Amino acid sequence: MVPLNVVFLLGACLGASLAGKHDIYSRHSVHRVSVTTENENTLIHQLETSLELDVWEHGAPPDRDYIIRVTPEQEQAFLNILDDHGIAHALRHPDVARMFEEFDEQIAEWRKSQLLRNSRIVPFENYPSYAEVNDYLEYIAAQYPDLATLVTAGPSYEGRDVKYLKISTTNFTDTSKPIYFLDATIHAREWVTTPVALYTIHRLVEDLRTEDRDLLEDIDWIILPIVNPDGFEYSRDYERLWRRTRSYNESVSVTCYGVDANRNFDVAFNTIGVSANPCAQDYPGTEPFSEPETRYVRDIMFEYLERIQMYLNIHSHGNWLLYGFGDTTLPANSLQIFHVGAAMGAAIDALKLPQARYYRVGNSAILLYPTSGSAQDYGQRIGIPFSYTLELPGYTYAFQVPPSYIQQINTETWAGLAASARLARLYYRARS
Ligand SMILES: [Zn+2]
Structure with missing residues (x-):
């Protein structure tokens, strides 16, 4: 017979591994980025390549926004560039891992x-x-x-x-x-x-x-x-x-x-x-x-x-x-x-x-x-x-x-x- 505390531990481990399924996306954030001109659009395209951004939805000026996922390491540099160019952005989701857990x-x-x-x-x-x-x-x-x-x-x-x-x-x-x-x-x-x-x-x-x-x-x-x-x-x-x-x-x-x-x-x-x-x-x-x-x-x-x-x-x-x-x-x-x-x-x-x-x-x-x-x-x-x-x-x-x-x-x-x-x-x- 398995002691109760082992059963409990097993359960805790299972729970932990399930909860961690999306850990690779922990604190990855999603941003809405509004491009109003072709120049801004071109810049986002360049950043997509140079920063290896994950573009979830491509925008089109003047009225279709981008939705972009960034890693915690990329986030500040990315937002700074947007701010430097006066490109409006808004945080859509602070933690993609949590978003996926909710989706599951x-x-x-x-x-x-x-x-x-x-x-x-x-x-x-x-x-x-x-x-x-x-x-x-x-x-x-x-x-x-x-x-x-x-x-x-x-x-x-x-x-x-x-x-x-x-x-x-x-x-x-x-x-x-x-x-x-x-x-x-x-x-x-x-x-x-x-x-x-x-x-x-x-x-x-x-x-x-x-x-x-x-x-x-x-x-x-x-x-x-x-x-x-x-x-x-x-x-x-x-x-x-x-x-x-x-x-x-x-x-x-x-x-x-x-x-x-x-x-x-x-x-x-x-x-x-x-x-x-x-x-x-x-x-x-x-x-x-x-x-x-x-x-x-x-x-x-x-x-x-x-x-x-x-x-x-x-x-x-x-x-x-x-x-x-x-x-x-x-x-x-x-x-x-x-x-x-x-x-x-x-x-x-x-x-x-x-x-x-x-x-x-x-x-x-x-x-x-x-x-x-x-x-x-x-x-x-x-x-x-x-x-x-x-x-x-x-x-x-x-x-x-x-x-x-x-x-x-x-x-x-x-x-x-x-x-x-x-x-x-x-x-x-x-x-x-
Ligand atoms: Zn596709």
């Missing part, structure tokens, strides 16, 4: 109440784990074999299967139909993107409404909920703010793992909007498609290139709908791309919460910042007519959108997907 508690409470209500976890109304996502994909494929086919693209770097669903009334045999390909969770910490992908499956398969029948009958869908399962699980278990993949390349770095998967595509690779520092958030890797996860996205695109009319790479957060190219040049059909994107943004805005921003639609480099090697640009470059990056709303919560908001984001985004799919279908039929 919210999720636990939400799961508990969902279990009480439904006697099961509803993965698209929740923050599901990788295993829960796979369970749901398998369940859909098993329950609706005439509509849904589960495909395993292959293993991630660490050996997790990257899985996607093909949804079609004709098992992809009617080659006159356009395809809508959407994926999520390419950036590990952007958790709210995963349920949005699952909810899209839910609305197409489990809860198809009469007014949406055309979306299923006229269009084939490919939905990949977790592009980056290794990073995603790592962000759940160890570092909440992990963004990159989890590959390891001893010749590059013995301490830093992974690359920014959304800079790893073979389009203007390693030119702009990337860091040469293998530990940086936007390090693109040693070569295009060094990561198996990005190769799977590429392979899906090429397998169906003739028919993929739209590609949507889903991120969080900031209410942006962006398109190519990352160097400010525009695709030949940029007006059509804007048209379809605006229809999506406007449909979402019609349902948005009062506190949410309106969506802003445009070229990613002009609206936000230059990039190279992005999924959005790659899809556009190889010939997908409508290729976008969607940045879902974060409200004021950044990556910690409370789970009670997930259903709102799901339903409004679904409305946007439906509007864009219908409009893109018109362009598909009209193509020469």
Whole structure:
């Protein structure tokens, strides 16, 4: 029998280790920074690189603020520079570790109440784990074999299967139909993107409404909920703010793992909007498609290139709908791309919460910042007519959108997907 005091000690140790899960972010602070001019905007971009800041949300002068996390060591120097340049800033949160502990508690409470209500976890109304996502994909494929086919693209770097669903009334045999390909969770910490992908499956398969029948009958869908399962699980278990993949390349770095998967595509690779520092958030890797996860996205695109009319790479957060190219040049059909994107943004805005921003639609480099090697640009470059990056709303919560908001984001985004799919279908039929 174990003495009582040992049991107590064990409990205390367990409690301590749980409480310390987010200790690496202890006293990291989050600041809102208001940029009013392009010069100020440029300065923040420079600081992002020179101080290796973690920008949670990119601002745009004059009315969209930055949200930036800094370490205790960086904080004073960072704020001094802002003050020297007369840039307004405000403390949003003094301790990121505490913020994440509160978020964990919210999720636990939400799961508990969902279990009480439904006697099961509803993965698209929740923050599901990788295993829960796979369970749901398998369940859909098993329950609706005439509509849904589960495909395993292959293993991630660490050996997790990257899985996607093909949804079609004709098992992809009617080659006159356009395809809508959407994926999520390419950036590990952007958790709210995963349920949005699952909810899209839910609305197409489990809860198809009469007014949406055309979306299923006229269009084939490919939905990949977790592009980056290794990073995603790592962000759940160890570092909440992990963004990159989890590959390891001893010749590059013995301490830093992974690359920014959304800079790893073979389009203007390693030119702009990337860091040469293998530990940086936007390090693109040693070569295009060094990561198996990005190769799977590429392979899906090429397998169906003739028919993929739209590609949507889903991120969080900031209410942006962006398109190519990352160097400010525009695709030949940029007006059509804007048209379809605006229809999506406007449909979402019609349902948005009062506190949410309106969506802003445009070229990613002009609206936000230059990039190279992005999924959005790659899809556009190889010939997908409508290729976008969607940045879902974060409200004021950044990556910690409370789970009670997930259903709102799901339903409004679904409305946007439906509007864009219908409009893109018109362009598909009209193509020469
Ligand atoms: Zn992202």
